Structures are given as structure tokens and as C-alpha cells.
Amino acid sequence: MSETRLQSFCRSPVVxxxxxxxxxVLVNLVHDRSTAFLQVTVTDGHLYGTLVDILNQGSRCMLxxxxxxxxxAVSGVDLSVGSLMAVGAAVAAVLLAREAHSVALAMTxxxxxxxxxxxxxxxxxxxxxxxxxxxxxxxxxxxxxVAQLITDxxxxxxxxxxxxxxxxGYLLGLPFSTxxxxxxxxxxxxxxxxxxxxxxxxxxxxxxxxxxxAGLAVGRVKxxxxxxxxxxxxxxxxLAASNIRAADTLRGGENMELDAIFxxxxxxxxxTGGRFSLLGSLVGALLLQTxxxxxxxxxxxxxxxxxxxxxxxxxxxLLQSEKSRRWLGGLxxxxxAA
Amino acid sequence: xxxxTSLCRPLWPCVVLALLAFAPAASAKAxxxxxxxxxxxxxxxxxxxxSMKSEAVARGIDLKFADAQGKPENQxxxxxxxxAQGVDAIxxxxxxxxxxxxxxxxxxxxxxxxxxxxxxxxxxxESLYACFIGSDFAEEGRxxxxxxxxxxxxxxxxxxxxxxxxxxxxxERRRAFxxxxxxxPDLKVIDSQSGDFQRQQGxxxxxxxxxxxxxxxxxxxxxxxxxxxxxxxxxxxxxxKPGKDVIIVxxxxxxxxxxxxxxxxxxxxxxxxxLFGPKAYDAVAKIVAGQPVPRKQYNKxxxxxATNAAAALPTRQY
Numbered sequence: 001m002s003e004t005r006l007q008s009f010c011r012s013p014v015v016x017x018x019x020x021x022x023x024x025v026l027v028n029l030v031h032d033r034s035t036a037f038l039q040v041t042v043t044d045g046h047l048y049g050t051l052v053d054i055l056n057q058g059s060r061c062m063l064x065x066x067x068x069x070x071x072x073a074v075s076g077v078d079l080s081v082g083s084l085m086a087v088g089a090a091v092a093a094v095l096l097a098r099e100a101h102s103v104a105l106a107m108t109x110x111x112x113x114x115x116x117x118x119x120x121x122x123x124x125x126x127x128x129x130x131x132x133x134x135x136x137x138x139x140x141x142x143x144x145x146v147a148q149l150i151t152d153x154x155x156x157x158x159x160x161x162x163x164x165x166x167x168x169g170y171l172l173g174l175p176f177s178t179x180x181x182x183x184x185x186x187x188x189x190x191x192x193x194x195x196x197x198x199x200x201x202x203x204x205x206x207x208x209x210x211x212x213x214a215g216l217a218v219g220r221v222k223x224x225x226x227x228x229x230x231x232x233x234x235x236x237x238x239l240a241a242s243n244i245r246a247a248d249t250l251r252g253g254e255n256m257e258l259d260a261i262f263x264x265x266x267x268x269x270x271x272t273g274g275r276f277s278l279l280g281s282l283v284g285a286l287l288l289q290t291x292x293x294x295x296x297x298x299x300x301x302x303x304x305x306x307x308x309x310x311x312x313x314x315x316x317x318l319l320q321s322e323k324s325r326r327w328l329g330g331l332x333x334x335x336x337a338a
Numbered sequence: 339x340x341x342x343t344s345l346c347r348p349l350w351p352c353v354v355l356a357l358l359a360f361a362p363a364a365s366a367k368a369x370x371x372x373x374x375x376x377x378x379x380x381x382x383x384x385x386x387x388x389s390m391k392s393e394a395v396a397r398g399i400d401l402k403f404a405d406a407q408g409k410p411e412n413q414x415x416x417x418x419x420x421x422a423q424g425v426d427a428i429x430x431x432x433x434x435x436x437x438x439x440x441x442x443x444x445x446x447x448x449x450x451x452x453x454x455x456x457x458x459x460x461x462x463x464e465s466l467y468a469c470f471i472g473s474d475f476a477e478e479g480r481x482x483x484x485x486x487x488x489x490x491x492x493x494x495x496x497x498x499x500x501x502x503x504x505x506x507x508x509x510e511r512r513r514a515f516x517x518x519x520x521x522x523p524d525l526k527v528i529d530s531q532s533g534d535f536q537r538q539q540g541x542x543x544x545x546x547x548x549x550x551x552x553x554x555x556x557x558x559x560x561x562x563x564x565x566x567x568x569x570x571x572x573x574x575x576x577x578x579k580p581g582k583d584v585i586i587v588x589x590x591x592x593x594x595x596x597x598x599x600x601x602x603x604x605x606x607x608x609x610x611x612x613l614f615g616p617k618a619y620d621a622v623a624k625i626v627a628g629q630p631v632p633r634k635q636y637n638k639x640x641x642x643x644a645t646n647a648a649a650a651l652p653t654r655q656y
Binding site: 043048050053057155157168243245248250251252254292293301302 | 378380381383384500503504529530531532534535536537538541542543545546547549550564567568571575576577594
């Protein structure tokens with residue numbers, strides 16, 4: 001029993017990004033010749049250390065990757081997430097600039113705006129039948145412009161105690177943003193796996209025509225996926241704005257779409273849609289953040305940093321692929337035979 | 339024929355008089371200048387645009403302003419329309435460095451001088467534009483180094499937050515700063531990472547560097563204010579006092595940066611002055627009058643520290 005569980009764990013897509021994280025931690029430990037990388041202390045009543053930073057700064061990518069997973073599962077892709085982060089931050093910042101508006105109102109308005117934007121790209125994909133990559137590319141370009149328009153092209157400083165907690169606060173010693181993302185993951189897992197919703201998503205992504213004939217409202221499922229992605233991006237934008245206490249509409253969330261897609265793919269969800277793993281995406285996002293922090297820790301010059309990053313990403317992707325693993329396994333057995 | 343000339347002869351003095359009367363009016367005729375701006379992507383850029391517009395009004399220059407909204411093709415179209423309108427001079431703040439050759443040739447054929455502002459252009463024939471007016475990023479780095487050497491007595495371990503890897507301001511601010519501190523063997527950059535000119539990245543990099551170096555550093559040198567403002571938050575979260583426990587030097591002098599200097603959280607910001615108006619129109623006036631202008635001109639940058647930041651704050655425009 002325990003062996004089969006171990007075997008199934010080894011086959012799960014989470015293993016490879018997890019192995020990547022462990023490898024990186026090991027590299028850091030060897031480089032430092034101390035356990036400083038893993039050290040977590042208590043400062044001001046909360047945990048303090050590199051691992052805590054990774055969880056906190058990685059939470060935005062984790063969150064966006066959650067939404068992205070659902071979109072990729074319905075065989076789409078959402079390029080607009082980075083811009084929607086900027087839109088969410090912009091809407092909240094402009095509303096919070098007036099004392100009269102409560103934090104709750106500003107957040108609700110921001111999330112409503114990005115969810116609506118997500119729904120718009122969903123409708124473009126399902127109704128107008130535009131290719132997902134094109135439909136969301138439109139919103140990616142437009143979104144950044146809209147965000148700039150809202151803030152008049154300026155960085156807007158946010159000084160509201162309630163709002164700052166979102167990206168800087170701690171709950172039970174852990175960064176609140178991380179707790180929030182994990183709670184959302186658990187919630188999503190319950191909703192998707194305890195009901196038929198997860199199955200609908202996989203069916204819609206796996207074989208759209210068959211699903212439609214089976215009586216599944218594929219269009220509605222897809223729209224919901226894009227809407228969820230918009231919502232996640234908006235919330236990530238709020239986390240970012242809260243973390244730096246300002247809405248940076250020009251650069252905030254830049255390249256987030258690529259990071260999120262990477263996290264999803266490394267986490268074992270195929271770009272062709274169908275089966276998906278939310279946990280895999282979370283671990284994939286953490287791998288990316290660990291990688292970034294490792295570059296800082298090793299002191300890799302920024303001009304060279306993309307190279308080791310690319311190598312690790314290629315490595316994990318190769319290990320993910322069934323074909324290359326079989327080929328590597330073939331090498332192993334051939335050597336044994338000889 | 340004879341009749342005609344004899345008829346015209348008495349008219350000559352009139353013509354001369356008329357010319358004399360019109361001559362001052364002709365030279366005072368408003369200069370028409372076309373300005374192709376990149377867009378309105380930052381506070382710096384908006385201040386740059388405002389300076390160009392207000393200075394034009396002050397000098398009675400007829401300014402044709404075109405906002406390219408970040409698109410190179412819009413900018414080239416704007417320059418073509420300036421040529422068609424027959425302006426006296428064209429000022430370009432290029433979005434990209436390449437692809438300017440054809441339109442600059444058209445301007446040259448129309449005998450309209452072109453001034454390149456803020457960012458350089460790459461052309462095979464340097465005579466295609468009259469001169470370049472920009473910010474001296476190297477001088478900014480040097481000023482930061484000199485200030486730091488004076489303030490610390492030439493001693494300290496520096497963490498550097500670089501701008502976008504490979505960008506001109508990041509390269510120059512890094513190189514000149516390194517040259518500036520080379521004279522002081524006890525003033526050393528012990529770590530340098532890119533924060534991509536972003537606030538979020540500045541904070542993230544600073545968090546990582548704080549874990550890596552603990553308290554074993556004294557100074558943070560940031561290539562722009564945004565990264566410095568992000569780094570300050572990370573330093574505060576680590577229980578240190580920016581400006582006191584850690585000396586912070588930064589470049590740009592956006593309003594928020596100067597405010598932080600006045601609050602004692604940043605020790606010094608070197609200005610990257612966006613007010614190009616006076617210098618640009620001085621150059622236009624000289625070129626139109628046929629006088630020589632230097633090939634490269636740099637805008638003068640100031641410096642703000644605890645002594646003058648609070649006083650300068652009310653007049654900061656961006």
C-alpha cells in the first residue's frame with residue numbers, strides 16, 4: 001500500500017518542480033557553506049528569512065498561475081494577466097486615494113473590473129471564436145493602456161493601513177498573501193474535485209466537440225475559466241500594489257503572463273488542455289521564485305542570470321516529458337546491459 | 339519696356355522702404371517648431387513635455403506638438419507631417435534608436451534642421467541631424483560617487499541596485515560610479531543586482547541582499563528612485579532605519595524621491611533633469627540663425643541631500 005502510494009507520487013507532475021526546488025536549495029547551501037538560506041527567525045512577531053521571502057514574493061505568481069491553470073486546462077491561454085494586474089492596482093489606487101472610500105469597496109471594484117475583463121476575453125473566445133492567444137493579446141495591450149489612463153500615467157502611492165496588510169501583513173507568523181493563496185487553492189480544490197466542475201473543465205479542454213454532444217455547456221465553462229483568471233490576476237495586482245504601497249501601472253505585472261504559463265507547464269498541465277494540476281502550478285511558481293532568489297544569493301551578474309535560469313527550466317521540462325525520460329531510461333538500461 | 343522701367347523707377351524707394359519696414363517683422367515672425375514626443379509614459383516624460391510647451395509659450399514659438407503614444411510609426415508619421423507643414427526645425431525624442439534614416443533624409447532635403455533629444459539615434463550619416471541634447475547619465479553616476487565619498491569619508495561597503503540590464507542609463511550610471519569610487523580603496527561595491535528600474539523588483543532584490551549580507555553593508559546605491567523606494571521598504575521590514583543605519587543614494591529626483599530625502603530616508607538623490615525646454619530652443623534659435631552649435635549638449639543636473647531637499651520640494655514639478 002505504502003509502496004504504491006510512493007509510486008503514484010513519483011509519477012505525479014509535482015515531483016519534478018519539487019526536485020528542482022530542492023536542488024536549488026542544495027546549491028545555495030553548498031555555496032554559502034552554511035544553513036543561512038534555510039534559516040528562519042522570528043522578528044516583530046512574524047517569521048523572517050529567505051524562505052519567507054520566497055513564499056511572500058512568490059504568492060502573486062502562484063495566484064496568477066492558479067487562474068492560468070484553469071484557462072490552459074480548457075485549451076486556452078491568457079496573456080492579459082499582467083495587464084489586468086495593473087488594472088486591478090490602478091482601480092484600487094484611484095479609489096483609495098479618497099479617504100471616503102473604504103478598502104473593501106476599492107478591492108471589490110478592482111476585482112469586479114478585472115473579472116469583467118476576463119469575461120470579455122472569454123466571450124471573445126467562445127462567442128466571436130477568436131483564437132485565445134489573439135483574444136487575450138488584445139486585452140493585454142488594451143489593459144495596460146486603460147490602467148495608465150486611470151492613473152494618468154503616474155505611480156499612485158497608497159497609504160491605508162487596512163490595505164497594506166494584504167501584501168505586508170502576517171497571519172500566524174506567515175505572510176498573509178501566502179496564507180490567502182493557499183486558502184484559495186484549498187477552496188478551489190474542494191469546489192473542483194468534490195463537484196463535477198473539475199471534470200467539466202477537463203472535458204471541455206480535452207475534447208470540445210464530444211463534450212458538447214454530451215450536453216456540456218462548453219462555452220459557459222470556458223467563460224468561467226477566463227473570468228476566474230481575470231479575478232486571480234486582479235487580486236495579484238492588489239497584492240503587488242499593497243506590497244510596495246503603490247500602484248505602478250507602467251511596469252507592475254510586467255511579463256507575469258510568461259511566468260504564470262511557465263509555472264503551469266512545469267507543474268504538469270499540458271498546453272493542449274485537459275488534465276490539470278493546481279498544486280503543480282503552485283509548486284512551479286515557487287520554483288521560479290526560488291530560482292530568482294538563488295540568482296541574487298549566488299551573486300550571478302544580472303547580464304548572465306538568464307542562462308542558468310533557462311538551463312534549469314529546460315532541465316525540468318525535459319524531465320517532465322515522457323519521451324525524453326524514456327530515452328534517458330534507455331541509456332541507463334543500455335549501460336547496465338553492457 | 340522702357341515705359342515700364344521708367345514707371346517703376348519712382349517705386350524703388352517705396353520697395354526699399356517697405357523691405358526695411360518688414361525686415362524686423364520678418365525676423366520676429368514666430369519660429370515654427372515641430373516636437374515629436376515619445377508619449378506620456380512617466381512623470382519624468384510629462385515634466386519634459388510641460389517644459390517644452392511652457393518654454394515655447396514664453397519665447398513666442400509656434401510649437402507643433404505630436405504625442406506618439408509609445409509607437410515609433412506614429413513618431414515617423416509626425417515628423418513627415420512637420421516636413422509637409424514646412425516648420426523651421428524639428429525636435430525628436432526617439433522611442434527607438436534605429437529606423438530614422440529615411441525620414442531624416444527627407445527632412446534634410448527639405449532643409450529642415452533636426453534636433454535629437456533625450457535618447458540617441460543610430461544613423462550612418464551623422465550630418466542627418468544637427469545636434470543631440472540629452473541627460474548625462476555618466477555625470478549623474480559620478481556625482482553620486484563624489485557625494486558618497488565626501489559624506490562617508492571614502493569608507494563603506496556598497497550594495498548596488500542596477501537598472502534594466504543593458505539599458506544606457508544603467509550602463510553609464512554603473513560605469514561612472516565605479517570610476518568615481520575607484521580613488522577610494524575603502525569604498526567598495528560588494529554586490530550588484532538588477533532591479534529592472536522597478537519598485538517591486540527593488541524591494542525583492544533588497545530583501546534577498548539583506549538576508550545574504552545581514553548587517554555587513556553600509557550603503558545602497560540605486561540607479562533610480564523607484565528601486566530605492568522599494569528597497570527602503572525592505573530595509574524597514576528588516577528592522578533597520580534607512581538613511582541612518584543604511585546610507586541610501588539614488589538617481590532621478592522624482593518628487594517622491596526628494597520627499598524621502600526631506601524625511602531623512604534617502605540621504606542623497608542626483609537629479610536627472612527633464613526640463614529640456616530652454617536648452618532645446620536655444621539650440622533651435624542658433625541653428626536657424628546659422629550659428630554653430632555643439633554636436634552633443636547635456637542638460638545640467640542638480641543634487642538633493644538633507645541640506646536642500648525640503649526647500650526644493652514645493653517647486654518640484656514631477
